[in-house]
Amino acid sequence: MSLATDLPHSEGRASGEAAKTPGTGAEKPAPRRRSRQRRERLFQWLFLVPAVVYMTLFFGYPVVKNVVMSFQEYTTSTFFTGEAPWVGFTNYVTVLQSSLFSTSLINTALFTIGSILGQFVIGLALAIFFQRKFPLNGILRSLLLLPWLLPLIVSSAVWRWILDKDSGALNRFLGDLGIIDTGIPWLTSTSLALIAVVGVNIWIGIPFNLTILYGGLQEIPDELYEAGSLDGATGWKAFRNITWPMLRPVVSVVLVLGVVYTLKVLDIILGLTNGGPANSTQTIATQSYNLSFHEFKFGEGAALGNVLVIISLVFAVLYLRASRRAVDE
Amino acid sequence: MKSAQRTYRPLALAVAALVGLPLALSGCGSTTAASSSETATELSVMDYYNNEPDKSFIGDALSKCGTQLGVTVKRETVPGKSLISKVLQQSSSKTLPDVLMLDNPDLQQIAATGALAPLADFKVSTENFAEGVLSAGTYKDKVYGLAPTVNTIALFYNKDILAAAGVTPPTTWEELKAASAKLTAGDQYGLAFNANPTYEGTWQFLPVMWSNGGDEKKIDTKETEQALQLWTDLVKSGSVSSSALNWTQADVKDQFLAGKAAMMVNGPWQIPALDKQPTLQYGVVKIPVREAGQTSVAPLGGEVWTVPQTGNKARQAKAAEMVACLNSDENQLAMATARNTIPSKTTLSDKFASDNPKLATFTELIKTARARTGQLGEEWPAQATKIYTAIQTSLTGNASPADALKQAQGQ
Numbered sequence: 222m223s224l225a226t227d228l229p230h231s232e233g234r235a236s237g238e239a240a241k242t243p244g245t246g247a248e249k250p251a252p253r254r255r256s257r258q259r260r261e262r263l264f265q266w267l268f269l270v271p272a273v274v275y276m277t278l279f280f281g282y283p284v285v286k287n288v289v290m291s292f293q294e295y296t297t298s299t300f301f302t303g304e305a306p307w308v309g310f311t312n313y314v315t316v317l318q319s320s321l322f323s324t325s326l327i328n329t330a331l332f333t334i335g336s337i338l339g340q341f342v343i344g345l346a347l348a349i350f351f352q353r354k355f356p357l358n359g360i361l362r363s364l365l366l367l368p369w370l371l372p373l374i375v376s377s378a379v380w381r382w383i384l385d386k387d388s389g390a391l392n393r394f395l396g397d398l399g400i401i402d403t404g405i406p407w408l409t410s411t412s413l414a415l416i417a418v419v420g421v422n423i424w425i426g427i428p429f430n431l432t433i434l435y436g437g438l439q440e441i442p443d444e445l446y447e448a449g450s451l452d453g454a455t456g457w458k459a460f461r462n463i464t465w466p467m468l469r470p471v472v473s474v475v476l477v478l479g480v481v482y483t484l485k486v487l488d489i490i491l492g493l494t495n496g497g498p499a500n501s502t503q504t505i506a507t508q509s510y511n512l513s514f515h516e517f518k519f520g521e522g523a524a525l526g527n528v529l530v531i532i533s534l535v536f537a538v539l540y541l542r543a544s545r546r547a548v549d550e
Numbered sequence: 551m552k553s554a555q556r557t558y559r560p561l562a563l564a565v566a567a568l569v570g571l572p573l574a575l576s577g578c579g580s581t582t583a584a585s586s587s588e589t590a591t592e593l594s595v596m597d598y599y600n601n602e603p604d605k606s607f608i609g610d611a612l613s614k615c616g617t618q619l620g621v622t623v624k625r626e627t628v629p630g631k632s633l634i635s636k637v638l639q640q641s642s643s644k645t646l647p648d649v650l651m652l653d654n655p656d657l658q659q660i661a662a663t664g665a666l667a668p669l670a671d672f673k674v675s676t677e678n679f680a681e682g683v684l685s686a687g688t689y690k691d692k693v694y695g696l697a698p699t700v701n702t703i704a705l706f707y708n709k710d711i712l713a714a715a716g717v718t719p720p721t722t723w724e725e726l727k728a729a730s731a732k733l734t735a736g737d738q739y740g741l742a743f744n745a746n747p748t749y750e751g752t753w754q755f756l757p758v759m760w761s762n763g764g765d766e767k768k769i770d771t772k773e774t775e776q777a778l779q780l781w782t783d784l785v786k787s788g789s790v791s792s793s794a795l796n797w798t799q800a801d802v803k804d805q806f807l808a809g810k811a812a813m814m815v816n817g818p819w820q821i822p823a824l825d826k827q828p829t830l831q832y833g834v835v836k837i838p839v840r841e842a843g844q845t846s847v848a849p850l851g852g853e854v855w856t857v858p859q860t861g862n863k864a865r866q867a868k869a870a871e872m873v874a875c876l877n878s879d880e881n882q883l884a885m886a887t888a889r890n891t892i893p894s895k896t897t898l899s900d901k902f903a904s905d906n907p908k909l910a911t912f913t914e915l916i917k918t919a920r921a922r923t924g925q926l927g928e929e930w931p932a933q934a935t936k937i938y939t940a941i942q943t944s945l946t947g948n949a950s951p952a953d954a955l956k957q958a959q960g961q
């Protein structure tokens with residue numbers, strides 16, 4: 222205690238103002254407490270600074286820049302001259318009126334809904350399956366994580382070989398089973414390419430769903446099932462009345478996160494089909510990438526990117542509400 | 551307060567460092583451009599030959615020229631796909647290298663930004679170059695880049711397969727269709743080309759489009775429609791696998807190597823891979839034209855070397871000498887021979903073709919080869935996108951060639 226009282230004292234002497242007003246013992250504690258509080262507050266802010274600086278530099282700046290860019294005629298010249306004339310909403314009008322926009326929008330919706338449905342249903346089924354105790358359970362579960370660990374560009378390259386019409390492994394397999402006579406053009410038919418791409422994306426997304434849902438299932442206390450079985454709730458009934466209601470908060474988090482991740486998928490589509498054939502796998506994300514980095518229309522690319530950001534934002538708000546509810550519950 | 555100050559200081563320093571670090575990093579690169587000296591002793595070079603054997607071939611040529619010019623060469627190689635983004639990044643931070651290599655269809659984009667210096671400023675000779683090569687390096691009547699060696703595409707055929715089927719290499723579209731149909735059997739397709747939704751797909755289509763008088767400025771014409779009809783017929787009849795819609799040129803080469811395609815449209819850069827398989831006997835002919843008598847016009851490929859506006863006159867002058875040195879007759883011949891490409895000076899073609907019979911067809915084609923950006927300049931990417939979109943729409947059967955072209959042109 223003596224040290225604590227000593228230090229502020231010497232401090233008071235050092236700072237000119239405190240030396241001029243030699244206060245009585247009764248006055249002293251109040252400003253001291255206040256200054257300590259202020260110092261603590263300052264510390265709190267200082268600890269926030271790295272995070273705030275990081276967020277501003279790496280999240281805030283690109284987002285703001287992207288919004289600004291979408292209102293400019295931003296071309297290759299801009300990089301050298303720094304000149305980017307303002308064009309108002311021209312980029313948005315061009316992008317939204319393009320005949321490709323509706324195609325990309327529909328593809329984005331189909332791709333997202335299809336991927337999420339597949340990933341979630343299969344992920345949930347596997348999560349429930351792995352709840353049972355059986356030998357090699359742990360090893361199998363970790364093996365299922367592999368798709369998640371592979372770089373996306375590797376996955377897409379491998380799947381491109383597997384799905385090849387003439388010499389792909391999948392068609393060979395189906396042919397050997399006698400199911401098909403001629404190769405199915407998985408990636409080169411306008412009606413199949415999107416399905417194939419969704420299929421590959423489901424394969425990639427299963428581990429994420431499996432892991433989170435498995436974690437959620439572990440949280441459900443065994444007693445509930447024991448009590449349920451006494452009342453005759455087993456199998457499907459147990460799932461409907463115990464598992465599903467208890468899992469709901471986790472489910473909403475998985476679904477919303479899944480949607481936001483899937484909306485922006487780029488590498489898989491570029492690696493498998495490049496948006497083709499005939500734009501049948503072109504999504505808003507791939508189209509935005511094409512505009513910016515292949516056609517050098519950076520303003521239009523940014524505008525389309527922002528459209529995607531707004532769509533994601535809707536789901537991000539849903540996510541925030543869902544996670545708040547999950548905490549409440 | 552003293553003790554408190556002591557605790558604050560490292561924290562404040564850390565914060566300052568965190569804020570300042572990116573600034574400091576971005577500042578680093580510009581020092582080379584800022585310092586101006588009378589004589590340059592060093593040149594920075596950037597190119598995308600990051601794979602062997604090209605990496606060494608180009609590296610050797612650069613260091614040889616460096617010794618000749620009395621400068622040390624600081625070379626950076628980046629992957630092809632990231633070169634343009636790197637160039638744009640560097641041009642906004644004013645840290646472009648002294649000598650910059652660009653893929654020829656990208657030259658106009660970069661020249662339009664003002665980041666490159668016209669080679670005439672440094673009295674670099676542009677004599678004897680093939681017309682297409684100069685037009686690829688020209689933006690608004692000024693030459694900004696020169697390619698020591700160039701390439702193009704032609705029709706490769708498997709001699710054994712053709713001989714066994716009694717087929718001679720086709721010269722017209724009718725012959726091409728007939729030959730492809732006859733050579734299609736079982737696992738083997740008559741022909742392989744690439745029609746994927748990238749500029750590669752456009753590039754492979756250009757020979758039939760141009761030879762028939764098609765124009766990239768306006769694609770909904772009779773001439774282009776006939777060319778697209780040919781491509782569509784070949785896929786529809788099954789002579790070409792519909793996988794062409796997704797193949798790259800490397801995939802096409804793999805099909806040809808595996809004997810799954812009797813003929814293919816491809817370029818001389820595949821020759822080393824083909825030669826690795828000693829059992830494969832192949833020949834190269836020009837891509838067939840619609841009617842005998844038409845000229846086979848091939849698109850010009852290859853990379854141009856440029857001198858960016860770095861602001862350091864002494865180094866720019868040296869950089870221009872480097873570009874001139876890479877383009878000397880001797881270097882053109884050496885690089886072309888080593889890399890299976892074609893010297894860009896027409897005065898060298900006869901000697902080169904007789905020394906390298908395998909490349910004779912390509913050498914012949916270069917004389918009339920056209921630059922993709924020759925007419926359109928910086929409009930090329932947008933128009934090339936329309937062309938591959940039309941190809942894909944027609945080849946998948948989503949629209950007739952005429953409608954596909956009309957749709958794409960109006961896009």
